[in-house]
Amino acid sequence: MSQLPALADSATTALARGIQHIGVGKQQNRSLPPALLDECREALQSGDAEPILVGSFLGALLTKGPTSEERSLETVYGKGAFSNPAFFINKVCPDLPANLFPIATKLLKGHTLRPSEAHQLGNFLFLEDECETFKGMAASILRIRNESNDEYKGLYEAAMETITPGFRQLSCVDRPLVQLAEPFDGTDHTYLITPLLAHFFEQRGYGTLSVVSRTPGPKYTLNAHDLYLYLGCQMLQSNHEINTPPEPFGWVLDQKALSPALNRWVDRRRVMLKRPFLSTLERILNPCSARILVTSVFQVTAQMKMAELALMADFDAVIVLKRGLEGSLAPSTSRGSGILCAVRTARGHLFYQHFDSNLASFVGYRTESDDIVTNLQVSDNARLVRDFMQEGETGNDDFDNRARFMQALLSRGMDWIEGQLNGQGTY
Template sequence: MSMINLDLDAPVDTPLGRGIKHIGIGKYGSKPLPDDLLAECRAALADPASHPLQRGAFLGALLAKGPTPAEMALEEVIGKGAFSHPTFFINKVCPDLPVGMHPIATKLVRGHNLQVSEAHQLGDYLFGDDNCETFRGLAASIMRVRHETNEEYLGLMRAAESTFSPGFGPISCADRPLVQLAEPFDGVENSYLITPLLGQFFQKRGYGAISMVGRSGGPKFTLNALDLCMHLGCQFLQSNHELDTPLDRYGWVLDQKALSPALNRWVDRRRTIIKRPFLATLEKVLNPCHAQILVTSVFHITYQMKMAELALMAGFDAAIVMKRGLEGSLAPSTSRASGILCAVRTHRGHLFYQHFEADSPTFASFRTESDQQYDHPLATDNARLVQQFMAEGFSADADFDNRVRLAQAIYGRGLDWIEGQLRPQPVD
């Protein structure tokens, strides 16, 4: 493993950090660098003390969005013509990149998509121990700004699976079908999480519940599912072999740190490159416990179908994907147009999709004018609400209770549909 410090104390306060925030938005939203920031970034690129991950992430975002005529001046720091000659660019920016990675690096710089095998090779490098952190930032940033393809996600998924700890192998010891709950690992800043109560809900429906959690890679750091599960004293899974012991209450919790040290190391990298790279999506759909159904969420509605597709690629038989949950979480909004997309692959290999909208008349009794906001919610308060609701069926917070009941109603409707689709059909 490289000895480079992967985590900056204040990554958004550096010139390159501010530059990444400005241009690393996405292929439809990036803006030109203002003149003063452009000058600061030019000086930072010329400074050998600048963090290599930020150097790579900044240049990757710049190339993916396309430099403006004014931004072309940054090319002089690397070498004349560098932005037009990918091989020269890679040699100058990533001089310690292994030769075997050069074709993939060149392809990324040219703006081309990777095949599954190429993305797998890239993933092996990203999760490996080689020292070129600049290339890691460059590759993650390019793919994020131009958006990763399903083929790239599949290759990266296979590479990530090869990093799993030995206890999470190809065999599952579960005595019943499993539901995997996974929402953004950066959590929330103005609301409470209901994830453990969803675990209880699915367990009452006859499933084993597994909540995927991990350290926050940002941009939010206030409260996430890992914090909540630790305060609740949940059982953390160390191996698939533990799945033969059914758990009451919340089900199992799988911390990314126990699943894959390589993925856990990327949390520090993600904090340094600021923007959310491919792992923010990928870590939610990995299926180390061989679950049947994935219950997850998206912040951007355009990713709802993509998440369902990735779930089926990862080996799930079905997926429930929440849109417009509070801060992108699994908790539905009671005032905005939340809803779920259900996807299923039947026993005959057919794919079916169905939407259930939270603002439909079926769920009208849960609707409110607005969603309650909480300033810097604490894990201790969130845990107390979860424990109260679990013990009494209600808590001291009426808004929290209403949200949990809406979630139970809409996820239950989705689960009914999925079970109907997966039920073996009589042979004619």
């Protein structure tokens, strides 16, 4: 893959600021201010902008729907270019392989892809060096208009085809495996409790696998990858290593070892500045045949979507935390938080149950506010994790209460899941 610009260089460009302004979803349309619009026009005309940034900007603009003022950018490519997808793709992405042309025009017309088309698109996106402009455009379009389950299915299959040979073999785990996965960009002002959750499941008799990666942005302060490394946890290199008992935080899988193709997208995403489809997809990949996925979403409306995708990825059950602080697996104790639990029935149907923080058994964990951590440091977070492991408390009341609350939520959720799976004779 060609060398991408430094993060600081790309984040301050006109196109990057344009993406940050307009790439916020179809329901939150914002027009480019006149001065920024002029700067973006100059950047597009110069031909010097990073290709993936050009594609990401144009994909965001066209998916949002350009205003009459923004349509003046058509002059860079030709009159009526924004209304003629075939002409536009030829002008912007002349190096696009011919077999991707129908998919590109379909995306620009606002249509969703069939699973086979999404699979074909995914195969292209994971290539190392081909038409970076269209890669940015496709990822931006999918992200802003929200991917369908059919699209995720095809993209998932393409992503699984990129995993390294060591993770293509069945794992040797001798007990049910729980996979933990929170957004890889981590947090800027929240302590993580993820290793404590891994230990919780180990104590309950499960094997645990935490899936992590270096941060793709837009946050760069602390993520689970940083925390597990600081705690001295070894990263898996293949499924064969799962026959070694993990202590005390389970196994940890770094995306870099799992799939170089996915890892290359970390650098692309740092340039694009927005979370593409991979922010969801990478958390549901199931290379070690885990039975249960534990993950999180910030938006309540995304809970069921995440549960559906987890079952698509062959997990038997899933726990999805809503309103985790900064999207993490650390629940809010001041706002309405809770978990959605779902299992797949013998006929492949979704059966689910909510456990929210307003239940009587959780009232004792409620607080007036959630602590905002200033000067967040991985060393401080690691110390809190170790102290809680050894003593059951840390002296930080907010951290202790949050960890206990999440463990209580997980206990309630796992009781329900185990009851459902045992009742189906699948456990």
